[in-house]
Amino acid sequence: MKNKNVADLDYCKLSLRNEYAALMEKADSCLSLSELFARDPERGERLRCQAAGLTLDYSKQSITDEVFEELLKLADSCQLPRHINKLFGGDIVNLSEDKAALHTALRTPAEVLPDELGMISAELDKLAQLVFKIQQGVWRGFSGKRITDVVNLGVGGSDLGPLMVSHALDEYRDEGGKNLKVHFASSMDGSQLFQLMEHLAPESTLFIVSSKSFTTIDTLSNAQTVRDWLGHYCSDEAMLLRCHFIGVSANRNRMTQWGIHSENQLEFWSWVGGRFSLWSAIGLPIALSVGVFAFRRLLAGAFQMDLHFRSAPLAENLPVIMALLGVWNVSFRDIRAHAILPYDGRLKFFPSYLEQLEMESNGKSVTQLGEPVDYMTCPVLWGEVGTNAQHAFYQLLHQGTQPVVSDFIIAASRYDGPVQQPHQDALLKQHDLNISNCLAQSRVLAFGAGEQPGLLNSFRHYPGNQPSSTLVLNRLEPESMGALIAAYEHKVFCQAVIWGINPFDQWGVEQGKEVAVKLQSILQPGYDGSEPVDSSTQALAALIRQQRNKK
C-alpha cells in the first residue's frame, strides 16, 4: 500500500466514524412505521428512487429524513464516491488478495472500453461464435449428431448466476435456444448428474466445465464422472474432449492440462470475482439458452445501472440507498435477518443467487486491514418466491419473535405481449392477484392488523413494524434483469465500504476446502487413526466406516 494513512482512513471501522454514535442514538428512538406514516402521509410518494427501469420504494423502511441525512453523511465520511471510482478504475479493492474487481468492465460496451481491456470484447465475440455454432447445429458430437443438451458443470458463482438468469429469462429464448436444453449440475455428490445421465444421449450432450481456478473439486469430480460416462460410448479420447467439453476459466494452463481443446477454451480473468462473473464467459449457459442478443441486452441493462451508480448523487443513487438501508437495519437497528421475496416465479433462483452474492461477500468480521469489527455486518439472507413463502415462513415474519427486513420484488407488466393466447386473460388475472398479494403482505408486515377495539383475540394480532423495500421492475426483461443484479452487486460493494470490510475475498470458504482434503483419509477402511481430529469428527467417521462395512 502506497499510503498507509489513507488506507487506514479508507478502511476504518464503522464504529470509529463520527456518525456512528448519532445513528445509534437515532436507532434507539425509532418511531414505528405506523407513526412514521401518520406524521408524513406523503412518504409513500417521496421515499422512492428510480434508475435503469427499476423503482425502489423504501417508504416502508424505518427511517426519517434525519436518519437518511445522517446515513448520507456516513457515506460521505467513508468517501464512498471515491471508492466507487476506484472500483470502476480498476484499482486494488481486494486488499487481502491484492486484486482489482473489474466485473463492471465486462458489461461496458466495446466502444468505451479502454484498449487494455480489449480482450473482454474479443472473448465475448468468441463466446458468440460458440453459441452460434452450438445453436445452429454446426457443433457436432462424436457421432456427428447435433447438440441437443448442454450441461453446465460449475458451482457457486459458476452455477448460481447462470442458473438464475437462464431461468428468469426463459421466455426470451431465441429460435436457436428453443432447440437446446440447458441443464445445471453443481453438487459434489453427483446427484444432479446421476439424474441427468439417466436420460441424456451422450452423443448429443455437450458439457461446460466452469471453474475460475479450474481446481474446484466439486466441478472437476463431476467433470471426471461425465468424462468416464462418455468414454463408454466413444473410445477416441481426443474426439470426446474436442466434441463434448468446453472449458470456462481464468486458468488456461489448467484447462489445457485437464484436456480442454484450445479452441474450446473461454477465458475470464483473475480480477473477476466468481460471484460477480455471470457477465463473463461464465454466462455461456445464459447465452446458449436465451441467445447472444438477449445476453448482450442483459449486459446493457447492467451497464445502465453502472452509469447511474457512478453518476447519481448519493441521495438519489439506488444501490447506495439500498446499501445504507441495509447498514441501518443490521448495524444500528440490529435486524439480523433479511428476506428476499420476489413475487415472480421467474425469479425463483434469485434468492439463492443473492445468498451467495451478499453473504459470501460481506460475511466478514475483520476490516480490509485485518482488524476485528465490533458491529454487525451482513445479515442472514434467505428467500423464496413470495406467494410460495406465504405458505412457508411468512408466519414467522408476521407473528414470530425475530425482526426481519424484506425486499419485495415485482414486475409491473406481464403477459401483455403481442402473442395473444387463449388463456391470456386468465394469466393477466393471476398476475394482478400476485401483485395484490405482494402489496398486501408488505402492508400487513409494516402496519400490522388486529388492533380494532373490541377484538381481543391475541392469536389474530399482527404487530407489524417489519420494515421492507419494494423493487418494481417495469417489466422483467434482459435489461431490467441486468440492472437488478448490478444494483445488488453495487449495494454489496457500498456496504462493504461502510463496514470497512473486503467483499471480494472468501477465506472462510478456502479453509473448509483444505480441511476436507485432509479428512478424506479418515473415511478409508484401513484408517490408522493418525489424523489429529476432534472426537466428534472421529466418532462420525467411525460410524460411517462401520456402516459401510456392514453391506
Next chain:
Amino acid sequence: MKIMVVGDDHAAWTMASVLASTGCHCVICKPEIAPVDINEPGLNRLSSDQIRQGRLQLQPQQDPIPDVEFVIYAEPQADYDQVLNYAIDFARLVQSQAICAGEGDKDGRNRLRVIALIHPLEIGSTDRLQQDLLTRGYDFIRVVFWPSFIQSGRAIDSFSYPDRVLLGSNDPQATEMIRQIMAPYNRRRDNFMLMAPKEAELTKVAINGMLATRISFMNELAEYASLQGIDIEPVRQGIGSDSRIGFQYLYPGCGFGGQAFLDTLHQLTQELEIQQQSSLMHSVWQRNEQQKDLLFQKFWRYYQADIQNKVVSIWGGAFKPNTASIAGSPAIDLIETLLAHKVQVRLYDPVANPALIAFFDGNEGIIDCRSAYQAVEGSDALMLVTEWKEFWNLDLYSIANTMRTPLLLDGRNIYDPDYAQQAGLTYSGIGRGMRI
C-alpha cells in the same frame, strides 16, 4: 369456357396449358415465372403451342377479369386474407360489369362464377371463404376445393391422367362445371370423387402425411438394419410385396423434400398438434431431419471429426429427379452444413446447379461442376443425393480412381454395395453397405 388462372407455379402453368389444349380459353395472370424456368418435361412446348394458338393468354396484371366463369386460384404461398381479398375484388368487378352490361337472369341475378382453390389452406378455408362472400352479398360465387396432385417431373401426365379427380364441393352446378372441364380426361372410367370441401381438404393433406410417415418409418428401419448388419433392400421388397402395403414410398433415403409436399405436411402437423398434440407427425419430421443430416454424419464419423478443408462431391441437388426445383431439397441442408465446416463442395446436378449456386449466393466453397465425373475429381467423399437416371450406370471403377479417398455415401441406395466395393469404393448407403 373462359378460365382465369391465378399463380405462376408449376401447377398453375400445367393446368392452364392442359385445359387450353382442350379448347378452354385460359388466361394466366401476372406470370413472373415462365414455363421454361420451371424445367418440366413437355410443359414449355405445350404452353408455347397454346399461346401460339391463342387459347392461352398472358395477362400482365393480376386484376380479375369479369367475364371469366371459372377462376383457378393457384398461388401456393397465399394466406387466407389474400385469397379473400382477391375473391372480393373479383366479385365486385363481376357485379359492376354485369350491371353495366345488363347481364343477369330475369330476376337480375348474376350468372354463376366458380372459384377453385388448388393449394391447401387451413382446413375449413373453402367453407369459410364461401360464407365470407355470402355475408357480403356475393351469392353468385361458388367456392370449391380442387386439390392438385400434379407431380413435378411428370406434371402433364399427372394432371391429365390422375388416379382420381378429387373435388370438395357443396354445389351441384360448380361440381358439374369441373366435371365438364375434366371430361376429356375422365372417359375411360369415371374417377371423379366428390366430397364436402372440408373432407377434401383433410384428404389432401392426409395423403402427404401418410406418404411421409411411410418414408420415415422405412428410414427408422434402415437405421436399425444398419446397426444389425442387415441389408434393408431385400427387407423393403419383402414389405412392399404385401398387397396391403404395396411398393410405393418405401424407399429409405437421405430425406424427403419438395416445397409443396413439405408445406402440406407442415400444415397437417399444425392442424393435428392444435387439436390433439400429435406426436406421430412430430416424429416423422424429426426422423426426416435426421435423414437429411445422415450423409454428413457418416462423413464426420468416417473422418473422426477431422473434416475441415476436405472436399466432398455431391451428385444431385434437385429435391427429386427430373425437376430443376431445389425448394425444400435435402441437398440445401447438406451443403449448408458442409460449408459451415469449411468443407469444399464439388456440385453436379443435371439441371439444378444454377439454382443451388444462386441459393448459396455464389459461395466460394461450392465448385460448379459440369459432369458427374468432373465432380468427383480429387474428392474425399461422394454423396449421392438425387437419383437422376444418369447416375445409375456410371463407371464406378474410374470414379474410385479419380477420388482422393474413394468413399461413396449413397443417399438413395441406387448402387449395388458389392459392385461398388469391387470397383474399389468404400460404399455406405441408407441401411445397406458398410456401417459407418
